[in-house]
Amino acid sequence: MSLAVALEIGTSRTVVSVGETGEHGRVKVIGVGTCPTIGVRKGQISDLKQVSLGIETALKQAEKMADTEIWQVIQIISGNHIQANTNSGTTAIRSHDRIVIREDIDDVKEIARAIPLEVDRQILHTIDQTFMLDDQSGVVDPLGMRCNVLSTSVLAIHGMKNRIENAVTAAKSMQLNVNDVVFAGVVSALSTLTPEQKKNGVVLLNLGGGTTSYVAYCNDVMCAAGCIAVGGDHVTNDIALAFNIPGNNAEDIKRSFGSAMLTADSTTPRIKIGADLGREERTINPRALQTVINARMDEIFRVILSKLNQAGILQHVGAGVVLTGGGAYLKGVVDLAQHVFRAPCTIGLPTHVDGLEKADNSAALTATAGALMYANMGNSRRGIFDKLITLFTKGS
Amino acid sequence: MPTQTQPSDILLLGIGGGASIIVADIVQNGQTPLRTLCIDTDASALAYIAEKNIPTLLLGGTRLAGRGTGGDCIKGRMAIQDDIETLTPHLQGVRTVMLLACLGSGTGSGTVADVVKHLRSLGIATCCVITLPFKMEGASRQQTAERTVPMIEEYADTLVTLPLDTLYGSLLDEPLAIAIAKANTFLADGLTLLFQLVSRPGYISMDSTRLNMMIHHGGISHFASFEDTGHVRMMDLALRLKASKVLRSGDILSKAKTVLVGILAGDDLRLKEIDSIMTAISSLCKKNTQIELGTVLDNTLQGKISVVLFAFENAMPTQATAIIQQTPVSEASIGIEPPLADIAIPATGKRSKASSKANKLAAVSEKGRGRFHNVDPTLWNGQDLDIPTYQRRDIILER
Numbered sequence: 001m002s003l004a005v006a007l008e009i010g011t012s013r014t015v016v017s018v019g020e021t022g023e024h025g026r027v028k029v030i031g032v033g034t035c036p037t038i039g040v041r042k043g044q045i046s047d048l049k050q051v052s053l054g055i056e057t058a059l060k061q062a063e064k065m066a067d068t069e070i071w072q073v074i075q076i077i078s079g080n081h082i083q084a085n086t087n088s089g090t091t092a093i094r095s096h097d098r099i100v101i102r103e104d105i106d107d108v109k110e111i112a113r114a115i116p117l118e119v120d121r122q123i124l125h126t127i128d129q130t131f132m133l134d135d136q137s138g139v140v141d142p143l144g145m146r147c148n149v150l151s152t153s154v155l156a157i158h159g160m161k162n163r164i165e166n167a168v169t170a171a172k173s174m175q176l177n178v179n180d181v182v183f184a185g186v187v188s189a190l191s192t193l194t195p196e197q198k199k200n201g202v203v204l205l206n207l208g209g210g211t212t213s214y215v216a217y218c219n220d221v222m223c224a225a226g227c228i229a230v231g232g233d234h235v236t237n238d239i240a241l242a243f244n245i246p247g248n249n250a251e252d253i254k255r256s257f258g259s260a261m262l263t264a265d266s267t268t269p270r271i272k273i274g275a276d277l278g279r280e281e282r283t284i285n286p287r288a289l290q291t292v293i294n295a296r297m298d299e300i301f302r303v304i305l306s307k308l309n310q311a312g313i314l315q316h317v318g319a320g321v322v323l324t325g326g327g328a329y330l331k332g333v334v335d336l337a338q339h340v341f342r343a344p345c346t347i348g349l350p351t352h353v354d355g356l357e358k359a360d361n362s363a364a365l366t367a368t369a370g371a372l373m374y375a376n377m378g379n380s381r382r383g384i385f386d387k388l389i390t391l392f393t394k395g396s
Numbered sequence: 397m398p399t400q401t402q403p404s405d406i407l408l409l410g411i412g413g414g415a416s417i418i419v420a421d422i423v424q425n426g427q428t429p430l431r432t433l434c435i436d437t438d439a440s441a442l443a444y445i446a447e448k449n450i451p452t453l454l455l456g457g458t459r460l461a462g463r464g465t466g467g468d469c470i471k472g473r474m475a476i477q478d479d480i481e482t483l484t485p486h487l488q489g490v491r492t493v494m495l496l497a498c499l500g501s502g503t504g505s506g507t508v509a510d511v512v513k514h515l516r517s518l519g520i521a522t523c524c525v526i527t528l529p530f531k532m533e534g535a536s537r538q539q540t541a542e543r544t545v546p547m548i549e550e551y552a553d554t555l556v557t558l559p560l561d562t563l564y565g566s567l568l569d570e571p572l573a574i575a576i577a578k579a580n581t582f583l584a585d586g587l588t589l590l591f592q593l594v595s596r597p598g599y600i601s602m603d604s605t606r607l608n609m610m611i612h613h614g615g616i617s618h619f620a621s622f623e624d625t626g627h628v629r630m631m632d633l634a635l636r637l638k639a640s641k642v643l644r645s646g647d648i649l650s651k652a653k654t655v656l657v658g659i660l661a662g663d664d665l666r667l668k669e670i671d672s673i674m675t676a677i678s679s680l681c682k683k684n685t686q687i688e689l690g691t692v693l694d695n696t697l698q699g700k701i702s703v704v705l706f707a708f709e710n711a712m713p714t715q716a717t718a719i720i721q722q723t724p725v726s727e728a729s730i731g732i733e734p735p736l737a738d739i740a741i742p743a744t745g746k747r748s749k750a751s752s753k754a755n756k757l758a759a760v761s762e763k764g765r766g767r768f769h770n771v772d773p774t775l776w777n778g779q780d781l782d783i784p785t786y787q788r789r790d791i792i793l794e795r
Contacts, residue, residue, distance in 0.1 A: 041768065041771050042768070042771060042772075042774065044771075046771070080772075080774060228774065228776070228781075229774040229781075230781050230782075233767070234768075234781070234784075237765075237766040237767050237768065237782075237784070238766075238784035238785065238786065241766045241784050241787075242784065242786065242793060247766075247767060261539070261543075262542045262545065262546065263542070265559070266559075266562075266644065284795075285793070285794050285795055288793035288794050291546065291791060291793055292784070292785075292786050292793065294546060295546070295784075295785040295786045295789055296784070296785045296786075298546075299781070299785045303776055303781075335539070339543055342470070
């Protein structure tokens with residue numbers, strides 16, 4: 001029975017999850033520790049000391065709950081700097097009978113994975129796409145098939161080296177070894193999406209506090225990924241500015257009364273904001289609140305819609321859109337996403353791991369649950385999630 | 397010397413079946429030379445309107461074959477996107493469009509936002525009068541309508557929203573046919589009064605340029621009309637204003653920055669009556685509310701007095717500023733239709749709203765970022781996404 005630990009330093013909260021592999025190879029979460037994050041804005045660390053304190057608190061909670069000592073973690077990362085692009089490779093078949101052999105496949109993969117990147121960028125994941133045999137595209141396994149030329153492409157997800165290292169430094173400051181760094185969108189998809197959804201084509205949106213990550217699957221292959229540095233914090237900030245109230249009040253109002261859809265009318269009672277230091281009790285119009293939230297969430301979805309459209313993916317998304325992350329619990333957000341993407345939308349839960357059935361807002365734990373699954377996969381089983389380089393191993 | 401009839405620079409545009417019927421009612425009132433156009437995806441409904449000699453335009457003919465949208469607003473949106481350019485020839489010489497639509501249906505909800513956006517790109521001031529469906533029509537139609545409103549709000553200069561539940565509030569005991577007729581009459585009469593106000597000479601004038609400017613700056617607006625006959629007329633207007641559901645018992649007036657009051661009556665209109673009307677209205681408004689008055693005398697209205705009210709949430713600029721901000725189509729103003737190409741030039745469509753938007757952006761970019769004031773901006777298509785979306789989209793919040 002092996003243990004794995006996932007660490008996510010989110011903009012809103014820091015989460016540490018401990019998982020163990022059960023009898024049938026399923027991961028069971030046995031400990032979760034959370035702490036509100038201070039010192040992270042839009043996914044980027046701005047105060048290392050405060051972040052370290054948050055990690056320490058979450059870590060202690062998780063250790064106590066799991067009754068174990070944590071010394072190594074898989075770290076989840078997000079942020080505007082995360083990008084993805086595809087790179088293709090082609091090779092001529094070496095045998096006279098033009099039958100594809102294992103060496104041909106390895107060769108073409110190696111060529112595709114030689115991704116030209118700027119020196120300050122670090123690859124997080126390389127994901128194999130389907131093969132092309134001469135002009136026949138969409139081949140999943142070309143072994144034993146005949147062709148003259150074999151081509152493939154790879155989706156590379158990469159980020160800024162310094163920003164990744166800053167996140168790792170925060171973990172290391174708590175005497176943690178970082179075994180691997182993974183992108184939040186990729187691991188959320190692991191814990192949430194079903195094989196059927198991936199086959200039919202699906203988009204997963206991880207609505208975080210400071211960022212919104214997305215991954216898209218077409219024909220069972222992850223074909224696009226990315227992140228925008230806009231999230232639930234922006235909604236809170238918009239509310240604070242619109243009604244001239246402090247951020248913590250705005251957050252409370254968002255959670256209690258907020259809706260991404262415009263449902264309030266003149267008969268809906270006004271929302272009371274209690275008296276505070278230097279401020280009298282007052283009320284705000286629920287319709288105005290919903291307008292502020294609707295405008296922001298609509299924009300987030302439309303930015304992602306535009307990115308997916310640019311990548312030519314949207315027409316292949318038959319299984320719709322799956323929303324995860326804390327933002328998925330905002331009232332009306334599913335309806336709004338449905339309206340913007342014109343596809344069925346659901347909230348994605350970490351159904352592929354055990355132990356979170358009774359957790360509140362478990363959609364907010366999909367990334368850490370997925371990271372535990374990722375850690376549980378042997379290198380051979382990671383399949384499409386091959387890592388090119390693992391820099392942050394024990395003792396580095 | 398040949399004479400030329402000056403065509404109106406105000407177009408009454410009905411979108412969808414319900415709105416087209418109201419437009420037909422307004423035309424049937426028959427007292428105002430109106431420029432009208434009804435657009436719809438349903439050919440049979442349009443044929444009924446065309447029989448009344450009202451210009452019509454079928455949308456989505458190739459896509460929907462004139463069969464309508466069946467309540468699907470996506471079909472409506474696709475139809476208008478197919479045929480938006482066919483609207484342009486009908487807009488020659490137009491400076492102001494009064495747009496009427498009933499949301500909740502496929503054509504009404506699907507097309508209005510695109511039409512308003514198109515009008516804005518041509519520099520035409522738009523006043524959208526839209527009705528929201530009854531609650532009893534079901535959540536789906538309500539949602540469709542409510543999703544559409546913010547899109548219209550984004551591009552319309554003035555938006556008047558009339559929930560049918562409010563409009564029919566006092567007609568619940570009436571038979572359905574009578575209730576519908578009365579509600580249509582309310583809308584038709586109110587808009588007819590407005591058109592008469594700008595198209596007929598009066599002692600206290602309200603010309604189309606002034607109306608155009610008010611619509612340019614209106615924002616969210618509310619609309620009501622009242623009528624009275626007899627020897628003692630409009631003496632109870634204050635009470636009627638307070639009882640008006642569409643004016644939310646007078647609350648709308650107390651929050652309005654500008655109120656346009658149109659009084660239409662016969663030769664028997666007395667100064668005392670005007671004074672009584674204005675006193676009643678100003679008693680519900682704030683001290684600094686701008687109240688604009690226009691009167692029209694019409695012999696056919698002998699014994700009758702009608703009052704139309706537009707309450708705007710925005711204050712109007714001074715005349716001097718307004719003249720600079722106007723976007724006159726010079727040929728149109730002297731009655732010669734300009735070439736189509738001239739109308740379509742976006743440069744003529746610089747809007748006060750758009751420029752104020754730019755100013756606002758410039759103003760908020762310094763302080764509108766809140767907690768993101770000292771972090772790298774998140775840029776998308778040249779916009780700083782850290783600035784609240786409602787500010788960048790110039791959405792005015794109902795306070």
